[in-house]
Amino acid sequence: MAKNLATFAGGCFWCMVKPFDRYDGVTSVVSGYTGGDVENPSYELVCTNTTGHREAVQISYDESEISYSELLDVFWRQIDPTDSGGQFFDRGESYETAIYYHTEEQRLLAEKSKVALEASEKFDKPIATEILPAKLFYEAEEGHQNYYLKNPTHYNRYATGSGRVQFKLNKWGE
Template sequence: MATEIATFAGGCFWCMVKPFDRYEGVESVISGYTGGDIPNPSYELVCTETTGHKEAVQITFDPERITYRELVDIFWKQINPTDAGGQFFDRGTSYQTAIYYHTEEQKEIAEQTKEELERSGKFDQPIATQILMAKEFYPAEEYHQDYYKKNPQHYNRYHVGSGRAHYKQEVWGEEHE
């Protein structure tokens, strides 16, 4: 089986694992950092907002079972794509949204879905999510991996308390997770 990789920055990476983890064809979802130029950054360093890195997830998937387009559609429903300053109560460049493409085909799909979202009329502000060429991805510390499984109560409080759960319910009309 030939797998592919998709990389998305959607604010806090804790909230970006669970939505993808449940789909057939998703082999793994790793929390980490990408987009900057500092090698092997730590969580503490990324939080200083000096590295250029964003919190992100890297998904290994089987394109015969789930397409890149399906993954991008899932991504859009996890974020507020019009917020250029971060996501929900997490502010700063490390929490900004981006789709990191690994191939020209991924770039075309990302740009097409962004244009479709812009034209949909669902948002009254422009889409701020960037579409960028993938850079080196650095897995986050082990305690950040599968956070929703390791710390379900804290994860659920955070998911609701940050405003993400309410936003998804309000915009998409159902829980997208």
């Protein structure tokens, strides 16, 4: 079984686990922080928007069951890729979107998917999501892992209240 990594920053990491968790071939989805230079950041520190880190998920997957391109498609449908200042009501650098590539092939696939999304004219503003080389990924505190399973009521209230659920419904019918 071939294991690979995909790393995506899509705003609040609580809302980025569940969409990937349901796919065959995805073996784990870990919430964490990446992109900055501060070692061993905490949630509180990342939320200050001074570390360069973004909330992100790191996905382990078996590419014989699900491709990186399929994961990219899932990612794009979870975010507002035109928002350069965060996601929904979460603002600041720690909530900005990015695709962190681990290989040259991932970089090329990510760029191709971004161009295709822009060409689709689904959005009337430019795609702001960055495509960046993967950096060290720091696992978030245990309380943030699989939040949608541990705190389903709060998770659902947050996902709806933030505007994410309505946005996905309006843009993708999901």
